[in-house]
Amino acid sequence: MDLEIELRVDGTEHRLTVDTRTTLLDALRERLGNTSPKKGCDHGQCGACTLLLGGRRILGCLALAVAHQGADIVTSAGLADGELHPLQRSFIAHDAFQCGYCTPGQIVSAAGMLREAREGWPSAVSKDPGAVDVVLDDEEIAERMSGNLCRCAAYANIVPAIAEVAHR
Amino acid sequence: MRPFRYERADEVSAAVTTLVREPEAAYLAGGTNLVDLMRLEVMTPEVLIDVRRLTSDRIEELPDGGLRIGAAVTGSDLAADLRVRRRYPVLSQALLSGASGQLRNLATTGGNLLQRTRCPYFQNVTTPCNKRAPGSGCSALEGYQRDMAILGASPACVATHPSDMAVALAALDAVVTVAGPDAERRIPLTELHRLPDTTPERDTVLERGELITGVELPPPHGAARSRYRKVRDRASYAFALVSVAVALEVADGSVRDVRIALGGVAHKPWRAATAEAVLRGAPATRESFMDAAAAELSAARPLPGNAFKVPLARNTMVSTLLELLEEAR
Ligand SMILES: Cc1cc2nc3c(=O)[nH]c(=O)nc-3n(C[C@H](O)[C@H](O)[C@H](O)COP(=O)(O)OP(=O)(O)OC[C@H]3O[C@@H](n4cnc5c(N)ncnc54)[C@H](O)[C@@H]3O)c2cc1C
Ligand code: SF4
Ligand code: FES
Ligand code: FES
Numbered sequence: 402m403d404l405e406i407e408l409r410v411d412g413t414e415h416r417l418t419v420d421t422r423t424t425l426l427d428a429l430r431e432r433l434g435n436t437s438p439k440k441g442c443d444h445g446q447c448g449a450c451t452l453l454l455g456g457r458r459i460l461g462c463l464a465l466a467v468a469h470q471g472a473d474i475v476t477s478a479g480l481a482d483g484e485l486h487p488l489q490r491s492f493i494a495h496d497a498f499q500c501g502y503c504t505p506g507q508i509v510s511a512a513g514m515l516r517e518a519r520e521g522w523p524s525a526v527s528k529d530p531g532a533v534d535v536v537l538d539d540e541e542i543a544e545r546m547s548g549n550l551c552r553c554a555a556y557a558n559i560v561p562a563i564a565e566v567a568h569r
Numbered sequence: 570m571r572p573f574r575y576e577r578a579d580e581v582s583a584a585v586t587t588l589v590r591e592p593e594a595a596y597l598a599g600g601t602n603l604v605d606l607m608r609l610e611v612m613t614p615e616v617l618i619d620v621r622r623l624t625s626d627r628i629e630e631l632p633d634g635g636l637r638i639g640a641a642v643t644g645s646d647l648a649a650d651l652r653v654r655r656r657y658p659v660l661s662q663a664l665l666s667g668a669s670g671q672l673r674n675l676a677t678t679g680g681n682l683l684q685r686t687r688c689p690y691f692q693n694v695t696t697p698c699n700k701r702a703p704g705s706g707c708s709a710l711e712g713y714q715r716d717m718a719i720l721g722a723s724p725a726c727v728a729t730h731p732s733d734m735a736v737a738l739a740a741l742d743a744v745v746t747v748a749g750p751d752a753e754r755r756i757p758l759t760e761l762h763r764l765p766d767t768t769p770e771r772d773t774v775l776e777r778g779e780l781i782t783g784v785e786l787p788p789p790h791g792a793a794r795s796r797y798r799k800v801r802d803r804a805s806y807a808f809a810l811v812s813v814a815v816a817l818e819v820a821d822g823s824v825r826d827v828r829i830a831l832g833g834v835a836h837k838p839w840r841a842a843t844a845e846a847v848l849r850g851a852p853a854t855r856e857s858f859m860d861a862a863a864a865e866l867s868a869a870r871p872l873p874g875n876a877f878k879v880p881l882a883r884n885t886m887v888s889t890l891l892e893l894l895e896e897a898r
Contacts, residue, residue, distance in 0.1 A: 402572060402574050402575065420572070421574065421617075422570045422572065424604070444605050444608070445601055445672060448669065448671060451671055454674075458670060458674060459674050460601070460671045460672060460675065463599075463601045463604045463605060463672075464600060465575070465597070465600055465604060468597065468600060468621070510670070513670065514670060517645070517670065521649070522645065523648065523649065523661065523665060524665055525662065525805065530655075530658040530661050530662060531651070531655045531658070544804075547805035547806040548668070548670050548672065
């Protein structure tokens with residue numbers, strides 16, 4: 402079954418007809434030519450496909466495009482607004498990748514994570530579940546970023562790259 | 570993935586009617602479990618009824634001091650809600666220990682309760698599995714057993730229920746509200762999921778077409794402190810080997826009230842009623858906690874590949890109770 406949907410991707414409106422089986426990840430990569438989000442596992446297990454949906458980080462590989470008609474989506478490519486996003490610059494400065502395949506997902510996820518922390522969301526390692534101020538130490542960053550795997554194991558540089566932006 | 574039709578219902582009754590009428594229809598919420606199972610062709614619905622906008626995405630105060638959680642509330646919104654964090658910390662902690670930030674932003678309360686087992690044979694259509702294909706046999710009996718049940722299993726199926734949230738809700742005496750073809754009904758969370766017995770294809774007591782509309786939490790118990798502890802093969806982003814949800818109230822050195830539920834050990838969130846009975850009124854000491862855990866686990870029937878779960882469950886129960894006792898001092 403085909404359905405016509407609208408998506409706003411990195412600030413540009415698109416109208417397209419998709420098979421109901423199409424995920425947001427496939428709609429972006431295969432239909433709109435936006436290959437910034439990556440397909441790592443296609444089962445929700447790696448985070449390479451992370452997108453911002455209405456400002457919140459989600460997995461493009463488990464979200465059906467038809468279920469998110471009219472959605473406002475931002476990819477890592479869209480975070481760069483004329484110049485690189487602070488997270489992108491920090492990843493480069495800290496050498497926070499090797500092959501780079503997980504990187505767009507890491508950066509989008511970090512952007513969503515920083516917003517969650519600003520809103521006072523707790524994590525599984527937060528000591529006081531009732532506290533409204535989040536202090537993003539390395540343990541907190543690692544826990545909050547645990548949905549993004551890096552096959553090259555660049556974690557030792559990813560955490561400091563995010564910490565630098567978080568502590569600004 | 571097999572082709573399917575996608576629909577959105579405007580009313581609960583219309584959604585229920587469609588599901589009753591079309592045997593190959595299924596509800597879709599966040600999709601984080603269903604889309605994956607459809608890709609694996611474990612589930613092959615011909616129609617998806619999107620119910621996210623059909624059920625509430627709000628958390629509301631109940632007159633008795635409890636909370637009502639709409640079925641469409643996401644895991645992240647529920648875990649971050651200040652009322653939940655302060656009155657029911659065990660629930661917030663359970664949610665935050667499950668899945669990842671990205672998944673919790675999509676996953677809903679209704680979908681979380683009805684997620685299917687992570688048994689690898691259930692997810693692999695080339696292997697026998699009584700839950701997926703009734704009568705085909707259970708591959709886990711002679712296979713991979715690390716994640717399997719130690720309590721309440723049957724020769725037909727030894728799978729575990731994977732939800733963390735449901736374990737906390739079981740300890741909190743939550744009630745699930747359901748809309749069906751005939752009327753609304755209320756199901757205590759501890760009675761929503763079934764033991765496998767001879768019909769493991771049925772995870773819950775829900776009838777065809779029944780839609781979860783929300784979950785109600787009774788007022789928090791007096792001075793009870795609560796906590797969720799999850800043990801797994803990696804530090805984060807993994808399902809539980811064993812988990813424990815505990816609410817403990819101590820007065821004058823004795824256990825005044827206690828609620829304990831276990832995850833990762835059974836086909837359903839396992840309310841540890843035997844341990845609770847041993848503890849109520851007993852001195853709040855390590856010895857009582859050990860006795861209670863041993864009494865609960867005397868019913869355990871582990872498989873060769875998961876015998877480690879018996880001491881793991883015992884120790885996790887005891888240490889979580891001790892932590893709460895320490896805090897209460
Ligand atoms: C990699 C990975 C790791 C995970 N780790 C964990 C973990 O550690 N702990 C944990 O608890 N969970 C974990 N999860 C599972 C996750 O919590 C569930 O996938 C999620 O909660 C399902 O919610 P959903 O809204 O996406 O449901 P969907 O996938 O949309 O639906 C799930 C099922 O519920 C039915 N359904 C949905 N809503 C309703 C309703 N209102 N009424 C009746 N039926 C309904 C659907 O028909 C479907 O059968 C993990 C998932 C992934 C992919
Ligand atoms: S344990 Fe249950 S789900 Fe797993 S193979 Fe056996 S019957 Fe299937
Ligand atoms: S491709 Fe989506 S999580 Fe791996
Ligand atoms: S940089 Fe290679 S997977 Fe992360």
